[in-house]
Amino acid sequence: MAPSPRPGKSRWRAFGQLGPWLLLVAGLLLVRFSKGAGFADAYALITRPFWPGPAQREWIVSAQTVEDRSRLQLLEQDNLRLRDLLELQRNGSRQDDVGAPVISRSPRGWWQQLELGKGGLQGFQAGDAVLGPGGLVGRIASVTPATARVRLLTAPGHEIGVWLPRSRSHGLLVGRGSSRLTLQFIDKDPNVSPGDLVTTSPASTLLPPNVVVGVIQSLNEQAVPAPTAIIQLIASPEAIDWVQVRTR
Amino acid sequence: MARLHRQPICVASSLLVPLLVMGSPEWISIDGVGPAWALLWLLPWALTDGPISGAFAGLALGLILDGLSLGGVTQVPALLALGWWWGRLGRRGKQIQRSLNLGLLAWLGSVGLGLSVLLQVLIREGGSLDAFTQSWGWQTLWCQALITGLLAPMLVSLQLLFWRRRVPS
Structure with missing residues (x-):
């Protein structure tokens, strides 16, 4: 076979044949170093119609609720058992x-x-x-x-004993006619702050224990003989x- | 002489008062405080039927309303006194029938009723009220007086019209 009269041109032709392969390798390297970004984005774009919709999210939320409820039930049973051991009022059961x-x-x-x-x-x-x-x-x-x-x-003059779980202190909740009630503390330094939850006492015999009542809205530390707080009820009778x- | 208390239908109309108190329609209220329904019934009754009948009606209504509400405070003295006073006003001079007069009488009656309740709360609390209770008391008193005074020209006029037709003096 006779040698090609133009050897440079044949080299370019060989490179042209290799070019696609080189591009493919470059693309693969790009994918590798970009952590597969293009593939992931393309996959997301194509499969978007099949993504889990709100219904599936509701199933998950529902499952979570069931799980929480079961957990609450177990805790309540445990709580009752402990209360029985302590011979406290057998309340807290729904x-x-x-x-x-x-x-x-x-x-x-x-x-x-x-x-x-x-x-x-x-x-x-x-x-x-x-x-x-x-x-x-x-x-x-x-x-x-x-x-x-x-x-x-x-109701004005309605008084109940309450408990502040965070500071572990007692107080007397007094109705004042409006939706905001007054909490009279027994301790001079009750260590409470606005936002603290107010519940019935865990050892209450008149009321069911550990029932949420309200939230502390503001505190008057200058009141005598002990500080007082304004409580916003959580339940709305209206x-x-x-x-x-x-x-x- | 008027004999309103001898007419069963007129006496039976008093049953509307406890029903309205229990129903407490939310749309007839100012800041959640409804009118003094007892006064809106008692005012035309006493003006038409005189002081003794008015006082007796006030006593009866007061006893019923005390039965329907939480204990501790009674409406009987105020309603009895108002029934007597309005009955005397109805027996003296010209007939009271102008809207403004009726509204003013109902407003005064509501203020009197509110003051009697507030006084009882004050006594129950040991002679002093804290700022929150005072604020609640005055707000309730003025709201109730206002809505009662506003409704009186309409409702009391109508009742006066019906009852005076039944028992012309």
Whole structure:
């Protein structure tokens, strides 16, 4: 075979044949050093219609709720067992809660009360705690066979003992007519701050223990003989149509 | 002489008062405080039927309303006194029927009722009220007086009209 009359041109042709392969290698190196960014982005773009939608997110949230509920149930059982050991009031169990409709309400005005559509026939008694979404709203003041009257926590002069879990201190919650209540501390230095949660006492025998009541809104450390705080209730009696009565 | 208390339908109309108190329609209120329904019924009754009937109606309404509300404070003295006073006003001079007069009487009655309740709260609290309770008391008193005074010209006029037709003096 006769040698090519133009050897430079044949070299360029050989390089041209290798070119695609070299480009491929360069592309692969790019993918390698970019941690596969192009592939991941392309994959995301192509598979976007098949991504898990809100329904699947709800399933996950629902599963989480079920898990939380089961965990809460186990903790409640554990709590009851421990309370039994300590011979404290056997409350905190949801089994004693009876739902009742609110048939009349006057959360403002001279008498701050609710009238419930269930009463003595359902086992309600004066003194039973009444809970709404958000926590304690009041206590039953009187019952008839078919109705019960609830004195709201906001009613002037209504007093209950409460507990502050963070500072582990006690106080007396007093209704003042408005949705903000006064908390009178017993200690001179209660070590509380705005935002602290207020609950019923864990050792309470009159009220169910560990029920959320409200949140400290402001603190008056200059009050005598002991500091006082303003509490914002979490449950709103103005908007509650159904309540839970924790019977004893 | 008027004999409103001898007419069962007129006496039965008083049953509306506890029903309205229990119903406490949210849309007839100022800042959540409703009118003094008892006064809106008692005012035309006493003006038409006289002081003794007015005082007795006030006593009866007060007892019913005390039964429907939390204990500790009573409305009986204020309602009884208002029934007597309005009854005497109805027996003296010209008939009271102008809207402004009716509104003013209802407003005064509501202020009197509120003051009697506030006084009882003050006594119950040992003679002094903290700033929050005072603020609640005055706000409730003025809100109730205002809404009662505003409703009175409409509702009391109507009742006066019906009852005076039934028992012309």
